[in-house]
Amino acid sequence: MDITLVVITLGAFAASFVNAAFATGGVYVLLLSALAVLPASTAIPLQSPLSAGSLAARIGLFWHDIQWRIVATFVFGCLFGVYFGARAFVAASDALLQMLLGILLMALIWLPKTGGGWKVKHPFAYVGVVHSFVGTMFGVGGVLQSVIIRTDLRKVQITGTLAACMIALDVMKMTSYVGFGFRYQDYIPHIVLATFAGFAGTWIGKRATVHVSETAFRTVFRWLITLVALRLVYRGWTVMAA
Secondary structure, eight states, rough: OOHHHHHHHHHHHHHHHHHHHHSSSSSHHHHHHHHHHOOOOHHHHHHHHTTHHHHHHHHHHOOOOOOHHHHHHHHHHHHHHHHHHHHHHTTTOOHHHHHHHHHHHHHHSSOOOOOOOSSSSSSHHHHHHHHHHHHHHHSSSHHHHHHHSSOOOOOOHHHHHHHHHHHHHHHHHHHHHTTTTEEEEEEHHHHHHHHHHHHHHHHHHHHHHHHHOHHHHHHHHHHHHHHHHHHHHHHHHHHHHH
């Protein structure tokens, strides 16, 4: 039995459950499970197709809660971020960038929320640029999640809107990786099993979400982001210190 298939399938199930129950956080579970059995140069491009089942299921289950204006402005920004992120993916060392990403995530999730709302028009367009640039380089962005949690959207709105944003971004990311020579056809079994696991995890997570209060959801969300951010800082530091 191929251990990579087992680990990635279980990771996809766990990730989709977390995403459906807590709106986000599963992307980190999926990335870490893939990195446990595959090199980063493979695990990062695979994040998009491995998460497709979970994202499609969430879009279907939370369709009426999706905030399409946010999705549209986010996707517009992604057009620029993916282009530059893909170029950086094949050229840059990531140790320092991992540290900076971890620090950025902790700042976005823990700094006090200022009053008066957004100060710029269409802020999610700028979020799209930054998130897609980082996400294309490392397989996980985190910027959109950290910003959207600071809005007044309800839990179900966050869940559906994030899924719609992510699936649009993933299509663009996959196109860019293929352009640089990545062969998705070599990992069809992983993608198929992860897709089925994603639907199953989302179905179960959808039923669990009604038992999670808004306060508990936001608390769990913040700590999920924080743990991943600390891991990024630690990994970047150990590589640079070696």
